[in-house]
Amino acid sequence: MRLAVTGATGFVGGAVCRAATAAGWAVTAFGRRATADGRDLGGAAYRSWDIGAAKLADPPEVDAVVHCAASATDTGVAAEVWRTNLLGTHHVLVSFPDCRIVHVSSASVYDPFRPTVRAKEHEAPVSRYLNAYAAAKAAAERLVLAVGDHPVVLRPHAVYGTGDTTLLPRLLENVRAGRLLVPGNGRVLVSMTAVTALARACLLAAAGPAAGVFNIADSEPVPIDWALRGLLASAGVSVRPAYVPAALLAPVARVFPKGRLNRYVISQFAVERTLDITAAVDRLGYRPGPTVFPARS
């Protein structure tokens, strides 16, 4: 199997490269930066490509592309987020017109104004979002499904594991005097996704034949307080989550729309965010494990 991976210098793309090379696949890894450490890519060949700038002039011949590259931030400059996440996805599609596209999307495409309760794939995209990241991920999904050749869209939520660039660093950044302020009450359920399981799902999707949209998460949701304590403990930090009712934080979020406790963050932590993964299990052959900390390697 010949595979191209975008976003290979990132958390998810690196895990996909390592899983694919371990399976004996021939992998071309793409990132934006000029160079990358081959060990992080499982020894895959590396090429630099800014997907927002243009299509690839000389794409390698591959059977499938796992498209992980994205501006993965809820507070980024909107123009840059749209450039990478939508225009960049267009450039990926036109660079590889004749092969299977596995688009790594996000559970952020579900309605941020309502709890996500064992959501099924048809419940998203919706017409309203709280930030450019979610809106651009939704637009990119629509594009991939409209023009891709047997495309697969994967929607993970709260990805954790070795090399995490997003969730754990963000939590650690927000620790003050041994406390982490968290919107809500800590009792709501959340679907977490081990990065190794997501990488396996990407390979299953790349190998085919199933096409369509699939939620990807660990086998069962967990209470968010349990997840936060586990994540922080696995990083070796002693931190106590301190819960603040969402109603008290809402006025602050209105004044500071890009602050640490913005409306998107409140929407992610204060209400249930769980995914139904039946479609991935039944049609992709995805076999998730439970959420454990530290994450399985």
Ligand SMILES: NC(=O)c1ccc[n+]([C@@H]2O[C@H](COP(=O)([O-])OP(=O)(O)OC[C@H]3O[C@@H](n4cnc5c(N)ncnc54)[C@H](OP(=O)(O)O)[C@@H]3O)[C@@H](O)[C@H]2O)c1
């Ligand atoms: N982490 C999560 O919890 C989570 C949850 C749901 C969905 N996702 C999705 O999973 C995918 C991967 O996320 P991640 O956590 O691995 O993010 P990440 O660690 O920040 O990696 C982002 C990757 O995208 C590349 N990239 C960014 N802008 C680019 C551009 N203009 N041209 C080419 N490459 C560019 C980066 O390359 P350089 O580093 O070389 O600049 C990097 O390889 C994203 O699509 C994200 O939406 C992640």
